[in-house]
Every structure is written in C-alpha cells, then in structure tokens.
Amino acid sequence: MxxxxxxxxxxxxxxxxxxxxxxxxxxxxxxxxxxxxxxxxxxxxxxxxxxxxxxxxxxxxxxxxxxxxxxxxxxxxxxxxxxxxxxxxxxxxxxxxxxxxxxxxxxxxxxxxxGATAGSGPMVVGGTLLFGFLAFATTNVFWPYSTDLSGVPLPWAALFFGLYLFECASFGLGVMVLLRGRSVLARRGRSAPLTTAAWLALAWLLLAWWPQDNFYRLAAKNDWPQQAALVYGFNVTLMIAAAVLVGFVSGRRR
Structure with a gap:
C-alpha cells in the first residue's frame, strides 16, 4: 500500500x-x-x-x-x-x-x-453572469458615454456592442477567479508564492478588459500623460501577468 x-x-x-x-x-x-x-x-x-x-x-x-x-x-x-x-x-x-x-x-x-465541489460549475457560471451584468449596468455610471454607439453605422455598431458584452463577461469571470480560483491552481502542485502570483495574474487578465477599454475610449488622443498612465497601468501589467502564467505553467512541481 x-x-x-x-x-x-x-x-x-x-x-x-x-x-x-x-x-x-x-x-x-x-x-x-x-x-x-x-x-x-x-x-x-x-x-x-x-x-x-x-x-x-x-x-x-x-x-x-x-x-x-x-x-x-x-x-x-x-x-x-x-x-x-x-x-x-x-x-x-x-x-x-x-x-x-x-x-x-x-x-x-x-x-x-x-460536497462543495459538486456545485462549483453552476456557481462559477452564475457568478460570472451576475458580475458581468453588474459591470454592464454600471459602465455608464463610471464612464459616461464610453459605450455610446449612436453615431456608428451597422454592422459595426453591433460588433462593438458584442465586444462590450464580452468585456463585461470577462470581468465577471475574473471576479469568480479571484473568489474561487486559488484552490484550483493549488492543485497544480507549484510553490505557494508562484500559485498566488498566478492566481492574481489570471484574475487581472480577465478583470482588466472592462475598465481598460472604457478608459481608452474616453482618453484624448493627444493627452500623453493619460495615455502613458493607461499603457503602463494596463498594457504593461497585462504583459507581466501573462509572463507570470507562463512561469506557473512551465515551472516545476514542488
């Protein structure tokens, strides 16, 4: 045995x-x-x-x-x-x-x-839909007119609207990863610090698209301080998050 x-x-x-x-x-x-x-x-x-x-x-x-x-x-x-x-x-x-x-x-x-794992799938789906809806419902509260498509002709308006929905769904899934994802990653057998870093990186990769795109749409093209802040606040951190996940996937088990 x-x-x-x-x-x-x-x-x-x-x-x-x-x-x-x-x-x-x-x-x-x-x-x-x-x-x-x-x-x-x-x-x-x-x-x-x-x-x-x-x-x-x-x-x-x-x-x-x-x-x-x-x-x-x-x-x-x-x-x-x-x-x-x-x-x-x-x-x-x-x-x-x-x-x-x-x-x-x-x-x-x-x-x-x-046991608790029996309802994990439906809970994640339900939570993703709930937080995704909340993101969609509050977009114009945080970023007024960022999703205004009144001047965009079809079919482009429909394509952009679909993108907004996917961004909100990504945010909802990111919230659920933040709430429930660490224990799933822990099953991969990596070190505790790397597991925590990968968990936060994965959550950020999903969470960031909703605020990032809305901030970019409202940013003036010649506002270089704001553009730099957005690039470093979102793009660079997303690159780092992706690199962390590569290290997590390719790293040795404990």
Whole structure:
C-alpha cells in the first residue's frame, strides 16, 4: 500500500487551522486509510475541500471506518474512489492530474451530499453572469458615454456592442477567479508564492478588459500623460501577468 510522498509539500491553507493542524489532518487521514484492508493506495489532498483519493476493492464501510478512527476536525470532507493514482515519470503521485471529486465514486465522509465541489460549475457560471451584468449596468455610471454607439453605422455598431458584452463577461469571470480560483491552481502542485502570483495574474487578465477599454475610449488622443498612465497601468501589467502564467505553467512541481 502506498500513500503520497511528501505530504507537507501538498499542504494548502485551510480555514480554521494552523499549518501543523492541516499537516496532521493530511497525514492522519492517509495513515488511517492505509490501515483499511480494502485500500491498496491512497492520498489526501487539500483544495476547496480535504479530499481522500483511494484505490480500493470495496468501499462501502471505508467512510464509517474513517469516522470511527479520525477526529471530526481531521476527517476528509470527501472520499473519492479512483481506479488508480496518476503518477509523474519520476514515480511521484501527480496531484494535478487527480480528478475533481464530483463524479460517480465520490462520497462525503460522515455526511450526505456531494460536497462543495459538486456545485462549483453552476456557481462559477452564475457568478460570472451576475458580475458581468453588474459591470454592464454600471459602465455608464463610471464612464459616461464610453459605450455610446449612436453615431456608428451597422454592422459595426453591433460588433462593438458584442465586444462590450464580452468585456463585461470577462470581468465577471475574473471576479469568480479571484473568489474561487486559488484552490484550483493549488492543485497544480507549484510553490505557494508562484500559485498566488498566478492566481492574481489570471484574475487581472480577465478583470482588466472592462475598465481598460472604457478608459481608452474616453482618453484624448493627444493627452500623453493619460495615455502613458493607461499603457503602463494596463498594457504593461497585462504583459507581466501573462509572463507570470507562463512561469506557473512551465515551472516545476514542488
């Protein structure tokens, strides 16, 4: 039976607990699961939830087994049964390749329901639409007449209007990335500082288009101080954000 190597490297921030407590939760969950005769492999990881991934012949009593042996504060919220644990060419468990525990085989430990991840998709879509609508509704409050298309002939007016809608949708998605995106990026196994930088960079790449385009449309073409401020405030920071994401994607796992 094999658990993941280097549990400490996979710790992530968990509300309501210190680093030692989170590490103990991860380690104890794996150790207890290894003691079950039906479990051949297991790994416990931290994302939006504490999730135990197990390879097991039968699973009916594993949740009950964990509940009896692990304190409630250290109990994985979800036990996900997988056919095998993905591994890197070096033989390490590939945490980034683990599936989200929302499909068949994922079950909550010590309770009913599918856990918080089950509603993540609809929540992100709903939040994107909500914040996108708020951006669209308040554009003329922050930038009066920036989206005035009364003097633009068709089909160009329709094309520009569609662009405004996409900008607002991008802003809405950026808000949701800012609210929920870090735990998803943490599954890639990069260092905590790089993960945080990539999370903020991705959010900024999505958030910036709505204010940027409105500021540019209202800027006088010969107002060089304002033009310089816009270029450095938006264009340069977007380039930096893109470079951060390249570093995140190409960087080594911890």
């Amino acid at each position: 094999a658990a993941a190597r280097s549990t400490v490297d996979r710790r992530a921030e968990r509300p309501g607990g210190t680093g030692d407590e989170r590490g103990a939760a991860l380690t104890e969950g794996e150790q207890r699961l290894q003691g079950h005769p039906a479990v051949t492999e297991c790994v416990v990881v931290e994302g939006e939830q504490l999730v135990a991934y197990i390879v097991a012949g039968e699973t009916e009593r594993i949740t009950e087994f964990l509940t009896q042996l692990v304190p409630q504060r250290r109990l994985p919220e979800v036990v996900a049964v997988v056919p095998a644990l993905p591994r890197t060419p070096e033989g390490e468990i590939d945490v980034a390749a683990l599936p989200l525990p929302v499909a068949e085989g994922a079950r909550p430990a010590g309770g009913k329901g599918g």
